[in-house]
Structures are given as C-alpha cells and as structure tokens.
Amino acid sequence: MERLRTFGEVYDNRNNAFDILRFILASMVIYSHSYPLLYGTAHGGDILERITGFQVSFGSLAVCGFMVISGFLITQSYFCSHTLKRYVVSRCLRVLPAFAASLLLTAFLIGPWLSGMDWNAYLFSGGAENPGKFVLLNLSFRKLQVQVEHFGKVEQ
Template sequence: MISRSNNFDFLRLIFASLVIITHSYALSGDTQGDPLSQLTNSQMEFSYLGVHGFFIISGYLIFKSLLRCKGLSDFYWKRLLRLFPALIVVLLLTVLLAPAVYESSVPYLQNKSVYTYIPQNMTLFFRQKGIDGVFENNPYKHSINGSLWTICYEFSMYVMVSLLFFIRKKAFLKTVVILLFISSYILTIFQPYFLYGAFVKMGLVSTHFYNLMCFFAGGMVLTYLNINNKRTENIIILLSLIVLIISLYLNIFKYTCYITLPLLVIIIGEKSTRYLNKVGEVIGDTSYGIYIYSFPIQQALMYFLKLDTVMLFIFSLPLSILLGYISWHLIEKKALGYKDLFAKKAIQ
C-alpha cells in the first residue's frame, strides 16, 4: 500500500474549498468575481486553482498507478470505482430530493427531464445540467450540479494515460510524456480550437480539453522529478512563486502557469508536513465528495434562504465537508475495497 504520509489529501481538501468560494459568488448572483479574480485582473480565480490543482495531482498519481497496475482491466476498474459509486449516489439523491425545490405546472413524475437526468449524467460526456422546474428562480438558473462538468475531462485523461500502458516499460516513455506535455502546451496557447468539431461530437470543448490536459501532463512529467534535498525543494518553490507573481503582474500568467503551478502543487504535495500529512488519516479523502455535493448544496441554500455571498460560503462549506466525509466513509472507501479484484484474478 502506498504511504499517505504526504500533503496531497490536505491540498485536495483546500482545492475543493477554493471551488466553493468561487461558486459562492456565481450562485449568489454576485457578478464581480471572487477576490483572487479581482486581485489578478481576472487572470486567476480560486476555482481555477482548485480545478487545475486537482488535475495536476491526478496526472501525477494516475500515471504512477498505471506504472504499477497489473493490466488495463485493473487500471480501468480502479478508475471506475473512484468515479462512479459516489457519482451514482449524488445523482440518485438529486432526483429523490428535487421535489422539495420543484416549481412547475407539470407534475414531477410526468417531467421527462427527471428520467433522463441520471442516465445522461452517467455517460459523463453528454451531461444534463438540470431538471426542468428545479432552481429556475435561483440567481444561477437551470443548473443543479455545475461541478460535474470536469468529470468527463478527468475520464478523458484516464483514457489518454491508458494508451501508454503498452510502452510503460520502454526506455522512451519519459520522452513520450514530455512530448505530451509540450504538445498540449502548444495546442493550449496557439491552437486551442484544433479539432473543435470533433470534440463537440464527444460532448467536450477543445479549449478545456487542451488546458486541463496540459496541467494533467504536467503532473505526469513531475513523476520523474526526484529531489532528495529539502533546500533544493524550497528554492524551487520560492522561484516558482516569484515567477507566478511576476507573471500575474505582467499579465503573462497564461504562459507560465503550466510550469509554475505543477511544480508548486507536486513539490508541496510530496512533502510530509506535520499535522497536514494526517488529514487523510483523520477525515479520509473527502475532496471528491465535497466537490460533487457542494454545488447542489449551495443551490438549495440559495433557494430556501436567499443568502449573500459570504453567508452562502459560511453555510455551505461545513455542510459540503460533512457530506464529503459521509460519502468517503459510506460509499467511496467501501467501493475501493474491491479495487484489487482484477489484480487478484491476474495473479490466479
């Protein structure tokens, strides 16, 4: 079993919380953007750090998982167990609890969008944003769970990584991973609409795909970074922060973020900081649950209480953490208990 004596669980908890901050502005109807967006002239917002931080860590850990897995069936089984059990439950709860916030002349059980909500969102790629009559009078209308938009891109990254399975033991794998990062960087910066039509047919947006792929690939590249000197680590962290701040000041952050953010996230994540490294042991890996529950929680709070931005965050954060905790311990952790099913069969 891999040691969890690092800061990754803590970082993911922070990233999930950052997403909630930004969503508090959008869902409360505040159009000015979160404080980080205002501070950086809209170059970066808290949810930007949160979502891209998730993809950086995912690229780092998923690529390592591929290198260890017994076969493709083992790899995909673990990925499906990580995504779908919690997703199925949140979708089921949404449909079951939606009548409490339903406003329509059409009876709930006669509403066709009720019956398509779960199957469409289970496809990941052709997401149904809402159910007709649910949250349609909220400041942010027609969307029940806007956080789910990233899951199709996450799964796309899994598919991309799985293609490397066939060369995972080759000496040139490192070169391929670096070229993957470089090509995604070039596409993101210079050709973000390349194959736009093909992506649309798959329910994806090319700009999002290349952008998230670049951060994901950045995490993959850093699996090859071996720094055993704390002083060197601290120097890289400091330099990355300096470059990041200068880039924001010069309005060139979009060119440097694909290097500075992965370096900061992975090096800080790999550290084992006292207390921070115990987050996973104390509360579990709650970040995915927090992420998928926070948006509907915030929409429901706006429906019933009509909160301002600050109060929406204050109320929604602990509720999201609570549901993330329940989701991890009752659903996700139990599902992951079957993660070695295909590995055991391969041994037999």
C-alpha cells in the same frame, strides 16, 4: 558522487502531503467564492484577481492545482494496477457508484423539492426528460442530460 534518485524512488504513496495540499486548495476555492457571495459581483473578485487584473483568482489557481494532483494520482493508480483492464475496472468501481448516487439524489430528492410539483406529477411527468429517463440516460452515457424536464419549474 552519489546518483540522484528518481521521483518514483523518493515518492511514498502512503506518507505524502497530498491531504494538506487538497485542504489548502479547497480553502482557496472557498475563499475565492466568498467574495461574490459576501460583496456581490460589483466589488470585484478576491485579492489575487484584483492584483492580476482579473486574469487569475485563487479559485482558478486551486482548480489547476487539483487537476495536477488528480493527474498524478490517476497515473499512479494506473501504474499500480499492472493491467489496463484492472485499471479501468477499479476506476469504474470508484467513480460510477458516486455518479449513480448523485443522479438518484438529483432526480428523486432535489428535483421534486425544487420543482414545486407534487410527487406524482413530478415522478410520472410525460416527455423525454422525466426523472427516470434522466437517470437511465445518464447512467448509460448515451445522452448526458443536464436537467430534468420540470426541474425548477412550478406548474400553474
């Protein structure tokens, strides 16, 4: 009788179906979000939400699927790194540039646009949560801020 192969022996990290799975999961999130955007919250949720009595939606199911795939891929990355140091460095090099770019985009492009303030008033506003401090504090992980002080406020 032939021995059953392990998942590690069968799995091919170059030829797999993760791309199509991610596409399907992303489509499920878009589908789930389309209901409140198109019909409002009074209509209820997507079809799965209504069938399950508002316990699970296609969007929440997709998020769970993304978490499973992410856990699998991150574990695979760890085992391919051979050392913890190499793994941590590669994770940081993958995640931190996008994190920094999103902070800069939020603080210096989206923030001034949505605040309604002129550039000088926005950029050089006082207080503990001005745009520069927002970026630096978040990049240092010392104090994660969710908003810039004047974000979304219009001065009179």
